[in-house]
Amino acid sequence: MKFVTFTTHGMARAGVLLGDGTGAADRIVDLAHRSMRDALQGVAPQLQAVIEAGLPDVIKRIHANGLARDATLPLDDVQLMAPLPAPRRIFGIAHNYRDALAERGMALPEKPVLFMKAPRTITGPGQNVVLPAGIGGVTWEAELAAVIGMRAENVPKDRALDHVAAYGCFNDISASEIIKADGHFDRGKNFATFGPFGPFLASRDEVPNPHALRVTLKVDGRTLQFGSTRNMLFGVADLVCYLSHLYALEPGDIIATGTPAGVAGMHKPPAWLKPGSTVEVEVEGLGRLTNPITEGPAPDA
Numbered sequence: 001m002k003f004v005t006f007t008t009h010g011m012a013r014a015g016v017l018l019g020d021g022t023g024a025a026d027r028i029v030d031l032a033h034r035s036m037r038d039a040l041q042g043v044a045p046q047l048q049a050v051i052e053a054g055l056p057d058v059i060k061r062i063h064a065n066g067l068a069r070d071a072t073l074p075l076d077d078v079q080l081m082a083p084l085p086a087p088r089r090i091f092g093i094a095h096n097y098r099d100a101l102a103e104r105g106m107a108l109p110e111k112p113v114l115f116m117k118a119p120r121t122i123t124g125p126g127q128n129v130v131l132p133a134g135i136g137g138v139t140w141e142a143e144l145a146a147v148i149g150m151r152a153e154n155v156p157k158d159r160a161l162d163h164v165a166a167y168g169c170f171n172d173i174s175a176s177e178i179i180k181a182d183g184h185f186d187r188g189k190n191f192a193t194f195g196p197f198g199p200f201l202a203s204r205d206e207v208p209n210p211h212a213l214r215v216t217l218k219v220d221g222r223t224l225q226f227g228s229t230r231n232m233l234f235g236v237a238d239l240v241c242y243l244s245h246l247y248a249l250e251p252g253d254i255i256a257t258g259t260p261a262g263v264a265g266m267h268k269p270p271a272w273l274k275p276g277s278t279v280e281v282e283v284e285g286l287g288r289l290t291n292p293i294t295e296g297p298a299p300d301a
Contacts (some may be wrong), residue, residue: 002200002287003166005047005085005124006078012085014047016067019075021125021199022286026075028084035068047201049085052251055149055203057163061068075153082124082197083168085148089253090117091243092172092189096258098231102263112234112242115185117172117256119268121195125289128171129279130193130296136177137272139264142217142225142281143256144172144210146236147201152249160240163249168209171217171281171290173273176265191299196279199256199287206285210236213284215260220277224267227260229283 002017014162019026029036032045039062050058094113095101101108123129131138135273149165164222172195179188205212210229217225229235234242239255273279276297281286 001062001168001206002205003047003050003083003203004198005081005083006202007081008073008078010226012229014050014080015061017200017220018072019191021075021080028073028075028078029067029106030071030073033068033071035071036065039065048252051147051149056205059080059203060289063075080125080199082122083201084197084252084254085122085124087119087122087252087254088250089264090119090121090195091253091255092185093234093239093256093258094185096233097155097227098233098261099227099261100259100263101233103266108233112148112239114243115189117191117195119283120192121190123193123291124154125196125197125199127196127291127293128193128294129196129291130294131162131273131275132191132269132296133298135175135191135299137265139174139176140217140225140273140279140281141172141174141259141284143170144213144283144286145197145230146210146257148240148249149204149251149254150252152240153224154242155241155244156235157241160237160244161204163240163244164204164236165251166203167195167199167207167284169199169281169286171196171279171291172259172288176263177178179191180234196289196291197280197288201270202286214282215284216281219271219273224271225260226263226272227262229257231260232257
């Protein structure tokens with residue numbers, strides 16, 4: 001089942017997407033509608049609350065009660081937001097694709113390379129990615145995102161995927177030249193709007209193998225990344241297992257699993273993002289995440 005967060009008439013709530021988010025006939029089933037109360041059984045119609053309540057159980061109740069016709073809205077009548085507009089934590093993984101490491105001539109890391117991405121970086125489908133003036137070269141990074149569904153602490157690898165609720169598209173926008181100058185990821189990964197996420201979350205049962213998905217990215221219609229999650233050095237189960245031994249992972253935590261070859265700095269000449277462009281991320285089966293690029297004030301303005 002595909003879940004979204006959307007707004008209409010100034011109210012944000014969770015819904016079920018019928019379609020893939022690109023079709024003219026796609027529709028949203030409003031989980032806040034009175035006709036869906038029996039399916040939610042008192043769970044707030046917010047995607048974070050639905051995940052915390054146990055997404056598989058909620059899905060079973062939705063199937064049992066049905067998707068009410070009178071709770072259905074045309075997709076064109078709503079504004080999609082990031083599925084989790086204010087996640088508690090975003091765990092980013094760097095240098096996690098073999099093709100990207102080969103492209104850079106880098107050795108394979110012995111363990112996942114972790115950084116944290118601030119919740120304020122999250123922005124939704126169709127919303128602007130704002131490049132602060134004068135920050136230098138900025139790249140895209142098309143990624144598979146895994147969302148934790150139940151608390152994970154010291155979990156073994158063979159049970160790790162049981163703790164994942166859903167998957168989605170993520171774009172880890174990164175100020176590459178700042179990262180290089182700083183010698184760390186903290187500042188360059190964490191400007192506001194540098195975490196496009198969406199358009200929906202697909203429940204775990206819709207993604208039978210997260211390690212066999214095409215990952216593509218286009219800028220202004222030109223394909224600049226074309227890879228597969230088969231090339232991940234550390235798969236989703238590895239990452240959940242590893243992170244759960246460092247932190248207790250909680251429902252709604254996001255793991256951005258890394259990006260394949262073809263980031264902006266590897267093109268000749270570098271293909272840095274620029275205002276006026278449009279970026280599209282697609283992860284197979286998880287929709288298309290589209291964001292226009294604009295320019296904002298300098299970071300210290």
